[in-house]
Each structure stands twice: as structure tokens, then as C-alpha cells.
Amino acid sequence: MNTVDFPWLTTTILFPVVAALLIPFIPDKDGKTVRWYALIVGLIDFAILVYAFTNFYDFSAPGLQLVESYSWVPSLDLKWSVGADGLSMPLILLTGFITTLAILASWPVTLKPKLFYFLMLAMYGGQIGVFAVQDMLLFFLMWELELIPVYLLLSIWGGKKRLYAATKFILYTAGGSLFILVAALAMAFYGDTVTFDMRSLMDKDYPVNLQLLLYGAFLIAYAVKLPIFPLHTWLPDAHGEATAPVHMLLAGILLKMGGYALIRMNVEMLPDAHVYFAPALVILGIVNIIYAALTSFAQRNLKRKIAYSSISHMGFVLIGIASFTDLGLSGAVLQMVSHGLIGASLFFLVGATYDRTHTLILDEMGGVGKKMPKIFAMFTACSLASLALPGMSGFVAELMVFVGFATSDAYGLVFKTIVVLLAAVGVILTPIYLLSMLREIFYGPENKELVEHEVLIDAEPREVFIIACLLIPIIGIGFYPKLLTQIYDVKTLAITEKLENSLTTLAEQEMRSKPLAQEPLQAPVIN
């Protein structure tokens, strides 16, 4: 058998799902066998992903690779088609990595372990599916499919208000995804051919007005997922109630679906509309950064605090996407991967802390650093990563977005200055809320009540291992960002080129300067 033609992606999607279906038949009384089973399945799947990408994926080619396409519904031109390019490949790897670690993080789950791991494995396949599928209808199905495990994971294993949170989550996301369906149908039936294939849809020539409508529809759906203000309010609720492993998936992967789809559909398929919408994205990005940082600062609930910080970090993704530069877009992708790692690690540590203190309210904590020095050290390291300390991945991503946006030719000088200035305010706000969080949990004299009533044991090796696994790539990318950027560089370049074409064509069509910049100010040139 020729290994190049082996359906690698389909295998990695279906393998965890099939393995999940076998879970009911595993003889297991206390839930100890099934968690090893799930972990091994996760590891194998991740190994297949790594093997396939290292051997059969060419980092220097911008197009889709590892493509498989099987006809499913010929009359609708619906195909089971998957593939990976520079945009989806890093996120697929991230999915495998985080989900496997999340399974390892689920060790303390004792309630209905079979169902829990069944759902985790189902999620595994579904998430890879979202990033890999190359068919609009299939994408929509995957998008919806992955909601159900999350809903159940939230509503069965969550905190006190879990039902409210889970329902809110599914209403928001499912409500948003209706827009995907409508837009996908509109795109599919526009023109002479009916097709759901993403590449064919990309080649269709939509009039600008239709593009704007489609763009708006997609934007609503993805704004819920990313999330973007004002559609973010499901996130603190969902995160506030979720258990640590679910948390890791929510922050590490699910949010990235929004960013991924935004680049894949809005930017790549509707570049003309993107030219019009980009300033709005930038402004929303700014609002995300500042608004969420402030709400995070005021939050007294640890999980919600970190949840808001996720929203704040996603603002940089938006600005990067809308920067019209290689650097900015590259930074946006890097920020997604980086936040996937950092967000997952922070949420895991919040979970680990909660397992010991049994409270999430900051006022009831304090001074536990003495009792749990390892957790303290890891929490500090991850918080520093989150506040974009150089030497860690978050810094590189934010710096790339900053430099990319500052050197963008698409915006006027005044607009650029204001945006960079406001985004940089986030640089001040982030340490304020993260460091005061650390201070309130770990620093100061011990909280007598807490120390007397709870058993505060330090981190066990399993927990140290999980954080080490997450910190190694965070620091690795921080030290040498090309490790990651070079594997998707060609793709972001190709997208930016396409965008620049749209920008110039539109500018020429309208017989005036670029639509965004009333007074396009290039960087001054030495004569």
C-alpha cells in the first residue's frame, strides 16, 4: 500500500470516534481502566497526526495537502473531503496535543467515567474534523456535532449552575451556527453550479453586496465562538461551570474554531467584503482587549477571571486578521496556537487549585503559596506567559500583531496610531489582573480558615507533567518563533497576497484611494 495515499486525516478523525464507541464494552468497575484506554487512544491518534504531518506534509507548499475526497451525495455535490494546509495544520496538531493532555487531566473524574471518556474521544474526532473538512456542509455538521459532547460535558460534570451555563452555551453557538448554514446554502446555490466544496466556493465570483451579507452572517456565527464583544457572555458562564478538562478544550481548541473559520471563510473566501469589514474587526478587537481585561480585573471568581482574559487575548487575533500584512496574519495564527497552550495550562491550574481549596472566590483564598510551592511556581510561569512575557509564545504573537498592524498600508496614520495605542493599553492591564490574581491566591500570610479546613497538598507528578508538556512548546516558540511560523508561513503569505489584490482592485474600481484610508499614508521614504 502506498502510504502517501493512505487516508491519514480521515483515520485521525474516525479512530477516536470508533474507539469511543467501544468504551461501553470495556469491563470497568471503578473507571481506572477506561481512563487509560482513552489516554492511549488519544496518544495513538496524536502520534498518527505527527507521523502523517512530518512525513507527508510539505511545509513549503501553500495549497491543501493530504487531500481525500469521497463522493457522498452527488446530487448536492456533497463530498467527504478533508485536507490540511498551513492554516489548519497547526490547529489540528494543537487539537491532538491539548485533547490528549485534557484526557490526562481528567484523572480525578469519578462520576460516570465511561460516558465522560466517550464524550472526550468523540470531541477529539469532531474537533479535528472541524479543522480538516473542506466541504461547507460537512463543516457545518462537524461544527454542530462537536456542540453535543460539550453540552453534555457541561451539563453533567459542571458546577452548580451547570444547566444554565450549558443551555446558554448551546443556544448561543447553535443560534450562531444557523447563520453558517444560511450563508453556506447561499454560497452553494449562487451561480451556475451547486457545490459545497470550499475550493470551488472560493473560486466563485460573488458580487460585493452579496459578499457583505455573507460576511456578516459568518461573522455573527464566529463572533459567538471566538468570542467577540458583545456576543461573549456565554463564555464566562460556560467556563465558570466547566470542569478543568472541559475547560482546557473550551479555551484551548473551541475558541480557535472561531478564529480559524474567520480566516478560512471570511478572509479567504470573501476578500472583498473583508476590505470593508476589516476596520470594524479592528475596533471589535480593541474592545475585546480592553473591555475584557477590565471585566477580568473586577471578577472575583477565578474561573471567570481567566475566561475573560481569554476574550481579551482573542482581541489580538482580530487585529492581526484585519491588518492586511503577512506579519499580522501570521501573528494572529500564532496567537491562536499560543493561547491554546497558555489558556489550557492556566485553566488546568485553576482546576488543580480548586481541587485543593474547593473555592473559586478569591476573597476566600490567600497565602497558599507556602503549602503548594509547585502549583505556585507553575501558576506564576503560566500567568507570566499569559501576560506576554518575552521568551514565551504570547509575546511573539502580540509583537507580530503589533508590528504587522503598525506597518500596514491599508489604514490611515491616525487610525493606526489610535489602535496601536489602545491595544498597548492591554499591555498594562493584563499584568494588573493576572498579578493581582496571583497575589490574592498565593501571596501574603496564610488564610487561616482555608488552611484549617482544606487539605492543601502540593502538585502531584501527573500535574507537573501536564504543565511541563504545555510549557515546553510555549517557551520553545518564545525562544525561537520560527519553529512554528515556518510551518504555516507560505499559507499566510498566500492569503495576504490575495487580500492585497482585493484591496487594490477595489481601490481602482471606486476610482479613489483605498476605501479604508482617506489619506493613505505610507511609511515615509528616504529620497
Place this chain on the structure above:
Amino acid sequence: MESIYEYAWLIPVLPLAGAMILGLGLVSYNKAMNALRKPSAVFIVSLLGAAMVLSFAILWSQVQGHPPYTRLIDWAAAGDFHLTMGYTVDRLTAMMLVIVTTVAFFVMVYTDGYMAHDPGYVRFYAYLSLFSSSMLGLVVSPNLVQVYVFWELVGMCSYLLIGFWYDRKPAADACQKAFVTNRVGDFGLLLGMLGLFWATGSFDFDVMGLRLEDLVETGALSGAVAAFLAVLVFMGPVAKSAQVPLHVWLPDAMEGPTPISALIHAATMVAAGVFLIARMYPVFENIPVAMDTIAWTGAVTAFVGASIAITQNDIKKGLAYSTMSQLGYMVMAMGIGAYSAGMFHLMTHAYFKAMLFLGSGSVIHGMEAVVGHDPALAQDMRLMGGLRKYMPITALTFLIGTLAISGIPPFAGFWSKDEIIGAAYEASPFLWAIGWLTAGITAFYMFRMYFSTFEGGFRGNDEGIKRQLKVAKLQQMGLSMGPGAMNPQELAIESEVHDDHDGHGDHHHSDSPHESPITMTLPLMALAIPSILIGLLGTPFANYFEAFIHPPGEVIEGIPSEVDWSEFLAMAGSSIGISLIGITLASLMYLTGKINPAKIAKQIEPLYKLSLNKWYFDEVYEVLFVQGSRRLARQVLEVDVRIVDGLVNLAGFVTLVTGEGLKYLENGRVQFYALIVFGAVLGLVLVSGVT
């Protein structure tokens, strides 16, 4: 000779490796690692020693006239954008490498004695090594981005080290304050950096300077914008080098262990701001507005710092304000174009201030034997006095440092400070006047500190003063908790004071302080040598220093040695004169007691209060920024929870399930709507697949 440049990257990497090995050991084998105290210390110190030897070799090679050496690698790239990182070694770097490694080396040796009884001994060495590595990385940086990277990293190390005793509340507050205040400066630095890159397309210091000059000259960029960008960049040094108005973190940073105060908050990290101004000199020198801003910021800082130092009773706080004031001198020197003088003062100050801080640590170490491990008591000069009898080495080295900082020839500080004041006279009489006056205040407060610590009779056993200090401290804490907590707080004061009386036996080892162990006094003596002699490198008669370190664009042939004797005598005479006045006043007030300082304080009470309360910077910032941001954040959260969440819920879904929406939400039946949509699509697909 070339090979030492090829291996120059080892200088920052060696301490980094040490820190990582210790750090990994602490996380994975905590108990075993903590037991390996001496081996860890020896390991870290020898790694840094190796880096120090390498630095001296490089300095020697630079003195011999080796051209600058740069090595770069492609670090980040996207499209045609390439960002390089690496290291560059030129004269400035070579000098900084030697300063940082020598001070760090002696501080590390000293640490062994100072932290001997601390359970965090190994962790402290790991942090120290990490800091040294970051600081060395900063000085070898070839471009602004790399400076920014290490700039933040030294800030992080400073955060970790200030909060080293994390169970102390003041330390917890101080480390956060330091980091956030520095981030405010970094905010400006980041923006300035982005702006300069936008304008010049480069992060390289010389290229930025050249292109910016061209751009302004050809009118492609308005001078105002260039000045704005330069001032933004300068915000970084303002925070890092504790310049007004972002100086507030430095005095609080004294909550960290004393070796840290010597290394980070006196000799090296806070000087990084001055170093950055030197690196950015090609950009700044062509922008008069920026240079003036720098000069005046420095001058104001020098004065404000000195004026606060006069009334401080905490020996470390006093030294911290003195550091701030001296940094002001350096910044002012850079601003008036006295590049060489500013760097010279950086060097001399690094040695004598490190020694002074280590000396204060030695004093605290000795005092703790008498008053116990309470910083409020062990660091308060009102409890000291007469320590010269008990700790002769510490007293002698402290006196040398005091003479050096007061500008008495031939000690190091005289030559460097005098060069700055002389240059200020040429730039502006106002700046000169501030510098000159500050020199007098400096001599006064430093001798006040020396006299009240080492001369007179020992007051450490005076229970009255102790009780008074304790009450003051608790009252301060009580006040910061708000008026509502007053009553229980008063009880706490009583009980704590009472507790202390009961617990005498636990705290007191003896009734008299003792001299510190050899690992602590040896670094003091070693640092005393440069504090006395190093100034002779830069005398106006033969300024070897200026021949070696001068602005990037300037060419200096031979050793500058033209002395205008009348001018030199006038300048030196006037500054020695005001120093002597300061010393005389201090001795009258604190040595012989001829003048009662309390009486003077009464007479000029508003001024005294202003100085004692640090010009009320903290109080104003507390109201404006701390409480302001908290209030704003709370309001935003309120808006988020009540309005945004409510509106979106309302608009999106309550319409979907009118009337009984809430009921549905609670019993979780609405998700069926989502499932129905999903099912319908799936059905559609399947049905059309079958047909």
C-alpha cells in the same frame, strides 16, 4: 582573540543554564535540591565567575582596540519581514559586561552569608542567576527588540525577587507595583519602538538614528513626530531607572532581600534605563526636544530623590531614594550630551552603591540578632547607632561609600559627579544649580545615615522606641485597611505589642549586634577598592574613560587631558564646598547634637511633611490610578453582567421562546431547538443521499 568573541554568547547563557538546572531540580526533587545548599551556591557562583573571566577578556580585547563584533540569526520572519537576534560586543557592552558580572559575583558571594538561614536559599540562587543572565543578555543586545525582550525579563526577575518572601504582605504588594509600574514604561517603549520601526524600517540603533535624521532633514517626517517617538521610547528608561513620575516602585522594591537591592535595584537593572539611553543615543542626539526632556527629567529626579532621602528612617529606603537621585544625575548627563560622563557615573555608582547596600544588609543582619526578624525594626536607623564598635569592617566600607557618593576627592563618585555637574554648567545654569544643590543634600543625608547608624550610642535595646515603631507600623497597616477596621485593629496592636514582650526570648539572641561573617565582609572589602580607585580612570587630567567610552558618532584621538585649571578649580571647588557644608550640618545635627533636627523639622513643618511623605506621590496615585482603575473595572463588569448579557439574551433568544423563556432556560428544553436544526440538516443530507 577572535575566538573569545565567537564564544561571547556564553556570558549570558552560562548563568541561564545554572538557573535552569537549579529550577528543574527544585520543581522535580524539591527536598533533595534544597538540601544541596553549598553545592548549588558554588555551582552558580563558579558559572558566573566563568562569565566574569570571559567578560574581562573581552574588555581587555576592546581596550586593545578590537573592532566591534556582531553575530545575528534570523529569529522571526513573515514574508519579507525578518527580525534578527544575536549579540553585539563593542566598548559599551564590554564595560557593562564587566560591571554586571563583577557586582553580581560579589553579591552572590555575599548572599551565602546573608541568606544562610533562609529556607529559600537555593531558590534565591536560581533567581539571582536568572537575573544575571537576563541582564547580560540585555547589554549584548544588537537591536531594540532584543533590548525590549531582556528588558521585560529583568523586570520579571525583579518581580520574582521583590516578592521572594511572598508570605509578607508588603513584599506581595511591592512586587506587583514594580511590575505594573514598569509595564507603564514599557507601554511607551513598545509604542516608540513600533513608531520608529514604522518610520525607519529598522530596529537597529545606528540605522534608526541615521534614517530618522535623514527623514527629519528632508521633511518626510515632521520633527514633532520624531520627538514624540523619542519621548515614548524614553518612557521605558523613566520607569526602569526610577525617574519621576514613575519612580514609585523603587523604594517599595526594598521589600526584597538586601542582596537584590544591591544588585538589581542599585547597580545593574535600574541602570539599564541609562544604558538604553546610551544605546539610543544616535536617535536622541538629533532631537533637541527629546534631549531636553531627558535632561530635565533627570534633574527633577535627582532633586526629588535627594529631598525625600533626607527624612527617611529606614536605612534601605534612604539608600533607595539616594539611588533614584543618582540615577537622575546619570539621566541628566545623557540629556545634556555628556554621554561619557553619564556612563562613567553609572560605573562608579554601580560599585559604591552596591557596596553601600551590601553594607546596609550587613547592618540589618547584625541588628536582627538584637531586635529579631522584623524589617520595621531591623532596618530603622532610630534603633541603630554606635555600630562602628561592633562591626568595624562594615562601618569602614560604609564610610568609604558615603565619601564616594558625597563627592569627596579622590573617591570614585567625586570624579564622575563633578564631570556631570561641569557639563551641566555648560548646558544650562539651572541644571547646574539643581545638580549642585543636590550634591549638597546628598552629602547631608548620606552622612546623616552614616552618623546615626555607626556613631553615637547603641539604641537597639531601647524598648520605648521599639514599641513606638511597632505601633506606628501597625497603625499604618490599620489605616490602609480602612476606617471600618479601626476597632479590632487597635486590639491587634495591643496584642501584638504584648506578644512581643512575651516572646523576647525567641527574638533576641543577644543585646549587641555582631560583625557579619567573612562571606559578607569580603565582598564589602572587595567593592571598596573600585569605590576608592575607579574614579581615577576618568580624571580631567587624563580621561582614559572618555577615550574608551564616547558617543557612537564621535571620534576621540588620544587621551583627552586638556584641563582649564581655573574652570576645573571653580567647579570642583564649588561642589566640594557644598558637600562639606552638607557634611558639617549632618555632623552638627547627628554626631555632636549641637543642632536639634526635630526643632528644625517643626519650624519648616510643611516641607518636612512633604519630604517624609515622599511628596505624596503614592497617595495621589492610589486615588487616581489604583482606586480609579478598580472602580472603572467594577463598572465595566456591572455593565457586562447586567446590560450586555441581558441585551443579547433578550434580543437573541427570549424572542425565540416568548413568555416562558426563562422557564425553558432553567429546565433545559430549549437545546432541542438546536438539536432539531441539526437533525433536520442531517436528515436532508441522508434523504437526498438515498434518493
